[in-house]
Amino acid sequence: MTKKLLIFHPALAPYRVDQFNSLSQMFDLEVVFMFNNVWNHNFDQSKLLSQLQFKVSFLLIGPGYKGKVFRFGMLKAIKAFNPDIILGYEYSFTTQYLILLRRFGFIRQKIGSTIDDSIEICNHIQSKTRRFARKHTVKKLDYLVVLSSEVSQYYEDCFNLKEHQIIVSPILQNPERLRNNPNELERLAEEYTLKYQLKGKKVLLFVGRFIPEKALPRFIRSIYSILLEQKKVVVVLVGNGEDKLNIEAFIKDKQLENQVLLPGRYEGPELFAWYLCASGFILPSTYEPFGAVVNEALIFGLKVFCSKYAGASYLIHSYNGILFDPLIEKQTIDKLNYFLHSINLISSIELMNKPSLIDNYQDDFIKEWRKLIDE
Secondary structure: OOOEEEEEEOOOOHHHHHHHHHHHOOOEEEEEEOOOOOOOOOOOHHHHHHOOOOEEEEOOOOOEEOOEEOOOOHHHHHHHHOOOEEEEEOOOHHHHHHHHHHHOOOOOOEEEEEOOOOHHHHHOOOOHHHHHHHHHHHHHOOEEEEOOHHHHHHHHHHHOOOHHHEEEOOOOOOHHHHOOOHHHHHHHHHHHHHHOOOOOOEEEEEEEEOOHHHOHHHHHHHOHHHHHHOOOEEEEEEEEOOOHHHHHHHHHHOOOOOOEEEEEOOOOHHHHHHHHOOOEEEEOOOOEOOOHHHHHHHHOOOEEEEEOOEHHHHHOOOOOEEEEOOOOHHHHHHHHHHHHHOOOOOOOOOHHHOOOOOOOOHHHHHHHHHHHHHO
């Protein structure tokens, strides 16, 4: 008999679609979202929801404090679905409430939580409150779902959890789904390359929010000397956010309008097309729990210049990218110069000429989540 899995999750993001759909093939799945969109993002939720293959519901009413919320109706949702296993997220009020419900006998199911911390965040936890919550929560859960084997080992070593209690489930997307419309992607990519005159250039692509954690102003300042010396190097920053004004001011001051481009925010095929007209991908974050864009870039055949602080850094190997420390300027410059020698000028934007550079993790995904089935 198929086990029933109930997941309480903050909100639906594009990079979660494939993971949830894969789970629905292993479990009788329901996901309850606590927000109607991802904080600080305006994803087209109707498009995303139309791609899901399982039952979805929402709990949107309840008190909140500094981005942390408690939602009314959790117990009712649990009783209505009657799952075998329930997952909350992080060490949130949602997860704490699940612990209380079981402690006082209102539920008897096994419970767990999805933890999005990278190994860097595990080792250098930024908040005393989170440190306290982690210390007093982990042992009360039956399962943790983490993003990498490094984080799994951390919890085994520091909290004496058993291997069967930890599911290693990185935020990965299905290459076939992202690459399934080559004609449309190539048409859009051709438009971008013509509009921004990218042919014959080495194009470094960034995708994401312009927020302090992504460290874009620092990165652009660090590589200014490279941009001065190598006029065929172009940086394309796709996205938006609070650091945009700082970036624009630096671009104007240093007259980099032709080498640092800010085309705006995109999603869906309009975003994926940008990967086709790039030579390589950059992620200079100083704080990054995972970084699903690294997975996307690799799927579209781009080598990645990736911050060592990103959870997705474990996806980078000698054949598909370079890791660097964005806090060390000389290392950033030296390693970026080396990275630039490993990537090509933009000529073809055909998808067939950009084979995926990511390993197939589907077998590992099934093996890890079977821990909930075989227990």
